[in-house]
Amino acid sequence: MATRARERLLDAAEELFYAEGVRAVGVERILDVSGVGRASFYRHFTSKDDLxxxxxxxxxxxxxxxxxxxxxxxxxxxxxxxxxxxxxxxxxxxxxxxxxxxxxxxxxxxxxxxxxxxxxxxxxxxxxxxxxxxxxxxxxxxxxxxxxxxxxxxxxxxxxxxxxxxxxxxxxxxxxxxxxxxxxxx
CATH class of the missing domain: 1.10.357.10 (Tetracycline Repressor, domain 2)
Structure with missing residues (x-):
């Protein structure tokens, strides 16, 4: 399941960064769109920059x-x-x-x-x-x-x-x- 959460984070971030811009999109927005929790995010990525x-x-x-x-x-x-x-x-x-x-x-x-x-x-x-x-x-x-x-x-x-x-x-x-x-x- 952790792999699926990582994929959802990557997919959501790619879509949002490209459509709206890197600076305009915060971690909260990525979490909302991906449906992944904050703790899971930080298990996979140390920061938004890492993502x-x-x-x-x-x-x-x-x-x-x-x-x-x-x-x-x-x-x-x-x-x-x-x-x-x-x-x-x-x-x-x-x-x-x-x-x-x-x-x-x-x-x-x-x-x-x-x-x-x-x-x-x-x-x-x-x-x-x-x-x-x-x-x-x-x-x-x-x-x-x-x-x-x-x-x-x-x-x-x-x-x-x-x-x-x-x-x-x-x-x-x-x-x-x-x-x-x-x-x-x-």
Missing amino acids: LVEVLQIRDRQWRAWLSGTIDGWHLPPGQRPLAVFDALAERFSRDDFRGCAFINTMVELADRTSAAHGVAAQHKQKVIDYLDTILAAAGHADHEATARQLALLVDGAIVTALREGTPDAALRAKEIARAILASAR
Whole structure:
């Protein structure tokens, strides 16, 4: 039963943090939504920050699995995969529950580069760069490491712009910029 309580806490926290923000959601709210008692919360997590770190670690694995699974599921040749990232993002931005990037949101809200949550968010961004690097290398791009960092900047910019504008169009505009970057890198 303790495992189920932990899962309920993680599920409730993920949903609430993403929908309402890390600072806006207190432990009491997480307890109410999860139906877990305070003593059980503290058996599983030392603090809300500890819970946040685990939520971000889980979300990192899920988000990266979603991205690579989406790209792999389209069965594209290697040369088309880097640009397909932006098509995947456009689909994500079209969802009713899209509220930006949980990792960017956390870094902005906490504004503490030394926090454990910031560290997890920064690691997530590096893993996304690593994924982009992998698909760029597979596509035959010589300067794939530098190009991966450029595309990651476009990804983050598209995410923030899509949130600001409320449409998936930012992903398609970023795709066109990425297309120009990839063409010039050839």
